[in-house]
Amino acid sequence: MDPEPRATPDDDTNPLRRLSLDDLRLRTSMKWRTYPDDVLPLWVAEMDVPLAVPVAEAITDAVALGDTGYPAGTAYARALADFARARWDWDGLAVERTAIVPDVMLGIVEVLKLLTGPGDPVVVNCPVYPPFYQFVTHMDRRVVEAPLGAAGRIDFASLERAFRHAAADGGRAAYLLCSPHNPTGTVHDAEELSAVAALADRYGVRVVADEIHAPVVALDAGFVPYLSVPGAENGLSLMSASKAWNLAGLKAALAVAGPAAADELARIPEEVSHGPSHLGIIAHTAALRDGGHWLDAVRAGVDDNRRLLAGLLAERLPGVRYRPAAGTYLAWLDCRPLGLGDDPAAAFLERGRVALSPGTSFGTGGAGHVRLNLATSPELLTEAVRRMAVALT
Structure with missing residues (x-):
């Protein structure tokens, strides 16, 4: 559509x-x-x-039908794939490599459970969205900080030190990438994201990208999905229409896997898919398609x-x-x-x-x-x- x-x-x-x-x-x-x-x-x-009018109409129509049951189907993923193709010129969002999750942060928790174990390190670029610290420590992982540079962009010397430290422990390490970055608003470019993928591969660190703000960039700016850059095939992304269309109260998000991470994403427990709101998925789908x-x-x-x-x-x-x-x-x-x-x-x-x-x-x-x-x-x-x-x- x-x-x-x-x-x-x-x-x-x-x-x-x-x-x-x-x-x-x-x-x-x-x-x-x-x-x-x-x-x-x-x-x-x-x-x-x-x-947005299309979102309000979709919710109203669903309520009129009494369509307030459990979520099902791939409409949300297909709408996001179409949006990514039209907006970001990205054909690589494969519907079969997605999973619905309750929201972005709970999706991050489920993905980190697949990639890391208790006590393992999770690298973040500070200053960063506070729930990164709260959710990661609550699930018994360790936060390793890699401070941003003075211009609010990724400092690759700092990131490499954090990756080296994380890998030295012998556990499974992950990097929670905020893209676009909250709170600085930095939009990482393709060169930076490719460098992230290369560095992560060198140290065996798995990248999980929080891309919830992806649709909300300046009119003269472009967003680059992490999974679209070379070397990001084993990465995972969490996306949602929540921030761009003000739908935080209508819970729904998608976990998206690169080709080499599809088998891992498939291991997300089936009951996680019960967490998103059915009305939320209807609202997010309408936003992406018609908003x-x-x-x-x-x-x-x-x-x-x-x-x-x-x-x-x-x-x-x-x-x-x-x-x-x-x-x-x-x-x-x-x-x-x-x-x-x-x-x-x-x-x-x-x-x-x-x-x-x-x-x-x-x-x-x-x-x-x-x-x-x-x-x-x-x-x-x-x-x-x-x-x-x-x-x-």
């Missing part, structure tokens, strides 16, 4: 501009219920958008907000260092020059009543930083920066 259908009128407007603060405060999700109503929440990765125009409107809106944030910070908070990135809808802000200590998010919350994600939770390199969610209206973004500046007075 064509993943780029004709646009509807709703697709032609910026979804980030369509909901007021009063509308958003009616929501009962984590973003809008964790803090009191006087706090402006720009922290967790939920977008301030209405559902392309809506996605591009969001991407354009996030591009605008990156530029807006850079200007606002230059005007109101010139001490904050911000490098607009090509991926995700998250901004990684270096607030160390402000003198707010290791956790500036605490000061912004207490004095400015704006909630941001504290950099300390992202591991080594996160102290003195905050992560800000750009997927909101320009008006709320402007108000957030105003409040952050007030916190310094």
Whole structure:
């Protein structure tokens, strides 16, 4: 099926501009219920958008039919394969080498169980998405950090040291690659990913790529799937429509194996496939097949907000260092020059009543930083920066 259908009128407007603060405060999700109503929440990765029309219609139709049973079939995988072909020029996503999993992080857990054992090392590029630490340690694996370089890109000397350390223990080692990277927004290019594959092969480290933010890149940027580069044949990827279409409450994701990892993926226990929501799979499938125009409107809106944030910070908070990135809808802000200590998010919350994600939770390199969610209206973004500046007075 064509993943780029004709646009509807709703697709032609910026979804980030369509909901007021009063509308958003009616929501009962984590973003809008964790803090009191006087706090402006720009922290967790939920977008301030209405559902894409094709997604809302697919869910409504399923509910009207009472189609709320257990998930089945390959519609989600086929929609993702079509999307990958159209968007990333990648023909290598084979439906038969996929498995539905409850969500990306639980899928990562299941894949790491296939590739590693208790006590084995898992390499991460810090600062990185906090659940990488939480889930990996909870499943009795060891996190080995390979800090990013100063520009927020993979530091291959650091990565090689981590791989060498991980391989020296004699166990089975894995590398949990965040692509695009959260929180920096870095979009790894084909040369970098090929170098990752070569280095992993040299040290016998298995690569597991978290590619949940893959559809959300700048309009002038391109995403390269890890499994599409030479040498990545024994890698595995976790993908989902969750972030790009704001579907975190409709759980579903796909584990995708390279050709040399297909037998391992086939060993995922059958009961794991019961974890995804059937309505979630319907929603994600509709998003990938019919939500392309809506996605591009969001991407354009996030591009605008990156530029807006850079200007606002230059005007109101010139001490904050911000490098607009090509991926995700998250901004990684270096607030160390402000003198707010290791956790500036605490000061912004207490004095400015704006909630941001504290950099300390992202591991080594996160102290003195905050992560800000750009997927909101320009008006709320402007108000957030105003409040952050007030916190310094």
